[in-house]
Amino acid sequence: MKAAVLHGINQPFVFQDFENPIVGEDEYLVQIKHAALNHRDVWIQKGQYAGLTFPIVCGSDGCGTIVSGGSETNKDWVGKEVIINPSLNWGENPRVQNKDYVILGLPHHGTFAEYVKIKADLVYKKPAHLSSESAAALPLAGLTAWRALMGRAKAKSGETVLVTGIGGGVALFAAQFAKANGCKVFVSSGSDEKLATAKQLGFDGIANYKTQDWHKALAKESGGFDVIVDGAGGADFSKLIDLAKPGGRIAIYGATAGNLNIGVPAKIFWKQLDILGSTMGTNEEFSDMLQFVSTHKLVPTVSKVFGLNQCEVAARFMDEGKQFGKIILEIN
Template structure:
């Protein structure tokens, strides 16, 4: 079968022939129709994870059709259109993953291939309202955004009955866009930040009330002025992927009792935070990554019920994965980059 193999750190991804995997008890073989990129794939290329295991077939997100079922697997799965949960072996504690937790696509062979062997427990029927391209965009970033918003931030209606106010930073990336779409579908009032005026406008078209350019030194003051907030803050929930020195301004715009959840650190270590601003405002600051199997099921159900459609930026043939990875690395996309496999 054809697959995208990462041979070694800092090497280009290779489009090559590999052996089709043989399934065992509890497994299924999925013919992958589409797969989607995540920043994780670039980080695997760069060797930024502990205990790197290369070579490996890349890819965490995938959608396809089950073509074989192993022993102890319900044969009704055969011929079903499915998406794959890439969060493997979370463990029994819903608050924190166990020692066997890993993400599909390294160390386990991933979805950038014509066929994927996977334990049947990680299959979910493809939402009927989504194309294969849209469905492939859902798993990793959808799960990340869902846990951040619904489990860690506990997005809800204010006691006053008003929608909660949500700020999502760095709009344009997959998880940030998923968070915007989930929050809007849940009835929140959503604002965003971006480095691009074009991306701000596209976020408004998806339902964001407004936003600001985070490259502006006074973006926090501008945002509070736009929202009608004041020095006490405005946002009940803030979802962030950057951390870094700018995190201190998130504390400024958070409402008293607000919840800040971050799932990345693309701008480095958090600095210049005044502890008094955190404890006097009774803020809750949470880290998060990926999510549990029940959270994945809840996320898929929500997308089905609300008919939410993930944003796809561009679709590439599998053979052009390296070009897609370079676009991902440059951060030029608005939405998910998808591979058409078969």
């Protein structure tokens, strides 16, 4: 089969022939039509991810058709168009993942290829209202946003929510889900162009985190936030603590901007804030997220579509932060 393969740290994705996956008894073989990039793929390429192994076919997101299955699988699923839950071996405890938990695309070969093998309980019917291209955008980022916003921060209708770095894949889902959940949604970005696009999408307020004291005007305009969903961390984290209302919840799923500056600890305890870590989610949360997307007929924002042979160009596009939403690879 054709695949985009990484052979080492800081090496480009190489479009090449690669061995076909051989399915186990409880696995399906899925012919991938579209895959999507996540920042994880770029971290892996840069060697900034745990458990590196090469050569590796990255890619956690995919939409495609089941072409065959092992002896323990339900053959009625052969021919069905599915999306893949990349959250492998979560385990029994909804509170936290198993210690052998991994994400599809490292250490197991992922979706930047014509075929991928996947455990039978991790395939879900593609939401009927979505094209293959937009369905491929959903899994990893949608699941991460869902658990952070709904599972951990427990955002409720009528609450005021801030989502940072709206250009990001996870961030856009979090903002979309919050809006559909009846929240008042503000978003930040380092790009005025992305903020203008966000305004057109119907979000309630915007702020450019590259302007000085951006949080002060935002605090006035919003009245503070019940919930903040953040994938950046870094020096500005203390501003998020300032922006949170007393009793507020801040869910953190990433650290694109580096280590957290928490500022004055008293602001956290005096305001009774919940600072919540969140990673991916359970199979049940994946199902709930898909149900929510189908009920509200939500359509993921696709930033740009590349061919599988352009995977390296797509990775650089993400690395330079040019995207607004998800970057897709068209495979078959």
